[in-house]
């Protein structure tokens with residue numbers, strides 16, 4: 001079952017800052033976990049040697065980055081897809097807390113949500129956009145590809161792209177995160193969002209192991225931050241992922 005309540009791992013056994021997961025907790029024993037503040041978006045990918053740029057010809061604009069191992073895997077996957085006539089154009093990769101806050105604040109203050117109560121406003125935004133600090137795009141392991149419109153994957157090139165990804169992305173370590181199964185909580189399905197699991201499963205485990213104080217410290221500095229607990233960001237959204245993305 002992909003959903004696990006975020007309170008599951010409040011204990012102190014998991015790594016809090018920098019460390020290595022035990023082999024029993026992860027398929028990879030050698031994954032070093034970035035400091036939690038990095039997993040919560042306090043990153044500068046262009047200035048950080050842990051990140052590497054995605055070649056601009058694989059993106060719809062310049063300046064996208066992933067963590068090095070994930071970038072290399074993405075490049076290999078992109079090459080393989082291209083040989084099959086599939087173009088995995090990257091539309092978004094690593095996003096900072098500041099970037100996510102600008103997306104969130106714009107939606108929070110949008111005219112169509114002005115009449116809504118704070119919790120409803122957050123839940124409406126959370127259909128597709130993450131609360132700053134909680135986005136997997138902070139991690140440097142996740143990438144959006146092809147199109148951000150769900151309908152585009154229903155037929156034609158989009159459907160062929162999704163079929164290719166579901167058949168082959170796993171060979172390069174990438175898994176679908178926001179799958180269409182009915183019992184998955186959190187975000188609406190996102191056919192475009194794929195994650196480099198050899199790193200991101202370990203990062204999710206590390207976030208779940210953070211102390212309540214550490215988790216709470218993330219949710220400040222943006223509009224409506226006070227509703228984070230009410231909408232259960234960590235339990236429903238950060239952990240509302242496919243079994244593969246949860247490492248099950």
Ligand SMILES: [Zn+2]
Nearest residue numbers: 137143144193
């Ligand atoms: Zn995404």
